[in-house]
Amino acid sequence: MATYTPAEIEARWQTAWDKAGIFTAKRDETKPKYYVLEMFPYPSGRIHMGHVRNYTMGDVIARYKMSTGHNVLHPMGWDAFGMPAENAAMAIGGHPKDWTYGNIKDMRGQMKPLGLSIDWSREFATCDPEYYGQQQALFLDFLEAGLIHRKNAQVNWDPVDMTVLANEQVIDGKGWRSGAEVEKRDLTQWFFKISDYAGELNEALQGLENWPAKVRLMQENWIGESRGLQFAFSTIDAPDGFDRVEVYTTRPDTLMGASFVGISPDHPLAKQLEKDNADLAAFNAECRKGGTTAAEIETAEKMGFDTGLRVRHPFDTDWELPVYVANFILMDYGTGAIFGCPAHDERDFEFATKYALPIISTYLPSEDADPKVTEAYVPAKTDKVFYNGGFAGEAWQTGNDAIAAAIDFCEGKGVGQGVTKYRLRDWGLSRQRYWGAPIPVVHCDTCGVVPEKKENLPVELPYDVEFDTPGNPLDRHPTWRDTPCPSCGKPAKRETDTMDTFVDSSWYFARFTSPRADTPTVAEDAAYWMNVDQYIGGIEHAILHLLYSRFFARAMQITGHLPESAIEPFDALFTQGMVTHECYTPEGGDEKRGPFFFPEEVDRDARVKKDTGEKIEIFSSVKMSKSKKNVVDPLGIIANYGADTARWFVLSDSPPERDVEWTASGAEAAYKHLNRVWNICDRIGAMDKDAAGKDDDALLKIMHKTIHDVTMGVESFGFNAAIAKLYAFTAALQKSKASHAAQREAVMTLAQLMAPMTPHLAEDIWAHQGGEGLVTTAPWPKADDKMLVDDTVTLPIQVNGKRRGEIEVPADMPKDEVEKIALASQAVQKALDGGQPKKVIVVPGRIVNVVV
C-alpha cells in the first residue's frame, strides 16, 4: 500500500501550478473579477504561524473564488520600510537595505512551500525605488491639491542621544538606549489633512456593511464626532492679545457649575505667561517631560498650576474664575482650553478636590438627592435629570436634551455657537529616520519650501550612510542633501525627513493593480480590479492602517489616481485572530519574565526539560513571541508534516476571528486525518470497479449535505465548522460499503471540497481517481437540493421549555397535525395529567413546546 508523502506531493503540484500559470492574473472583461488581499508582511526575516494562518485564509477564499468562475487577483508584497532595519544596522552592523532585501529573499523562500495561489509576478517591496518614487509623485499631487500642509507637532526627544524616539522606544518615560528622561519637543512637520475628512470618513462607515461591526465602532470612536459649544471667557488684566480665552465644551448644560478654566501647557497663553513666571515655566517644563502617548498623559497624576489670571463667567460678569494650566489638557483637541465643572466630571472633581476649588452642582441624580456633592454626577444621555440651579427657568428631561437645549440657549444669549468637532487629528507623516521614503521637497533660502519636480523622481535614498551615531544619517550625509532649487536653480537642501511607513501601506493595494506602471496607477487596471473584494488581516490594524487607507483612497480619487467607485477601497474586511502557544519556564518560573524554554526543549507530558531533566512549569497560551520562546517554526512543521497539515490545522481548531492555540497534538491529529483521507483514496482506487455496493444513496446524501455546508462555511469564514463537516463526511466515507462509482464520486468531491484548504493533497487524489485537469481549476461542486431534504424530521417535545421527549413526523406535516401527535405523546400526557395545555407552540421543523 502506498503511503502519504507530503514532501514529494507538494513539490510536484507546486511545479504543476507554476507551469500552468494559473495564478497569474490578467484583465478579462468576460469574467467577474475577485480581488482578495491579505495585509502584506513586514520582512522580519522569518515567517511565523500568524503569517501561515493569515495567508491560508486568503488562499482558501482565492482558490474557492477561482473554482466558482471568478477572475482572481491574489498578490503579495512587502511592507519593507521601518525601524527594525535601522535597529538591526545599529545592533549588528550591515545596511538596512541589505538586511531588508536579504530578509525578503528568505521569507519568499519560506512562503513558497505553503502552496499559496499568489500571483508572484506582481510582487514588490515598498522600499523599491520604483514603488516609493510613485509614492513621492502622490505626495506632490496631494500637496498641490491642498491635502498636505506643514505645522508644528510634538515628538519624543531623547536629550542624550539627540534623537527623536518612537513611542515604542520610550520605556517608562525614558529613552530605550540612553535611559535619559524623554522630553516633548516641537518640530515643524508635514501633515495629511485627514481631519478635513473626519465627517465624511465617519459617515461613510455606515456603508461598510461587510466590515466587522467592532472595527466600524472603533473607527467611529477614534474619529470621535462630538457636538458642543465653543465660546470665550473674557480675561481680567491679561497680557496683550489675550483678551479672551476660547473654550470648547461638550457639556454646555453644566456651564453654571463652572469653577475654573484650564489651559494646556502648550496653549499660547501658557507660553506667554511663563515668560514672566519662573514657577509656571518650570511647571510647564515638567508637563512636557514624559511620553506623548495618550495612555501616559491620561494616567499621569492630574497636576495644575494657578496662573493668577482671572476670567469672567459669560453669564455673570461679577463671577470670576481662576485660570489653571493643567497637564491633562491637550493642545491638539478643541481649543486647548476647557472650563472645569467638578460637580459633573470625574476628572474635574479630582482636580477641584486637589486644589480646593468650589464644587457647584447643577443637576441632582434624583429629586430628593442630597445637594452636597461627594462625587461627580455625570448624567447618562438618556437619564432623567433633575435640574438644580443654573440657567434660570430652563428644565430638561434628559441629559441628551439638556446639551442641545443649552447650545440653543447660549446661542440665543450671544454666548458662543454650537460646533461639531472631531477627536481625529491630522496625520503627521514626517519621520526623522533614514529607512523610509524621502519626502520630495527642497528647502531653498530664496524660495522657501519647494516641491521637487516630478521628472526628478524618485528621490532615492543614498546607500553610503553610517549608523554609528544616533539620529538621522541623511542629516549627516556629505552630499545627498545638496540639490539645486527646483524653482530658482540656486543651491538648496533636500528635506531629510522620510515618510511614516503607514503611508507606504495606505495605497499598496491600488499599486497591485498595475505594479510596474510608471504612474502610481493605470486607470483601466484600477477600474477593473478595484475594490479589494476581501481584505484579511489582524485586528491591531482596525484603526490606523484602515483609516489612513480610506483617507488615501479619497485623496487618490481627488488627484485622479483612483476612480470614484474606489472611494472605499475595501468592500469586505475580515480580522483574524492570533496564533498562541503555551509558555514553559523552570519550576517556580515567572509567567511574564521567564526564563523561558522553547517547545522543542521540553517534554510536555513529563513536565521536564529534555536535556537536563529539570522540572518545568506550563503557563497558559499567549501570542507567539520570540521573547517568550513560545514559537513554533512553520518550516519545521512543513518539514515534518507538509504544508497541507499546517494549513489544515490553522483553519480547523478555532473560529478564524478568534485566537487559535497551536498544540503539537492538534498538528499531529491534522496530519493523521490527511493520512486517513489519502488511505481512503488509495483503497477506493484498488476497489473492484463492478462490485455491487449498498446504501449508495445514503453516502451521496451526506455528500450533498457536505457540499452545501462547506460552501456556506467557506463563504462566511466558518472554516472551522466547514472542516468539522469534512471530518464527518470522511468518517462516513470510510465506513461506507457503497459501490465503487458512488465512493469514487464521494472521494473526488471530498478532494474538491478540501482543495482550498489542502490543495496539494486534493490535486493528488483528483489525479489518482482520474479527474480531468487540475482540481484547482475544476468547477466547484454543486449541492443537489433534492438530496438535502429529509422525508421525516425528529422534533423534540418540550414541556414548559424542558425537553421531555421527541416525535418523528413527515417533514411537510401541517402544524395542527404535528400538534395533535405531540399532545398524544407519552411525555405530554404524563405532564398534562388529564388536564388541558395552556398553550402549544409548534415551530415547523424545529421544536414543539407545550405549556401546562
Add this chain to the structure above:
RNA sequence: GCGGGUGUGGUGGAAUGGUAGACACACCAGACUUAAAAUCUGUUGGGCGAAUGCCCGUGGGGGUUCGAGUCCCCCCACCCGCACCA
C-alpha cells in the same frame, strides 16, 4: 484613564431566540498483534438511580420570553488598541 473584545466539559471549540456540548484533542475500554507502534471500534459535562428516567449545568447576579449560551441591565475576570511599532 479612554476605547474595543472575550468568558460554554479535562482541552480547543459547535449551536438563524428552539434538543447545549457538533467536530477535534486528551483520557478510558475493546479489536488486530507474540509484543509495541500504527490502524480500527466504542465510552466520556456533573450528580442521583437497578432502570424507562430525574435534578443541576454556558464567569456571577437580575430581567424580557412559551423557550436564553444567544437579547437587555448590573458586576467580576482576562485579552487587545491608544495616533512615531509594523
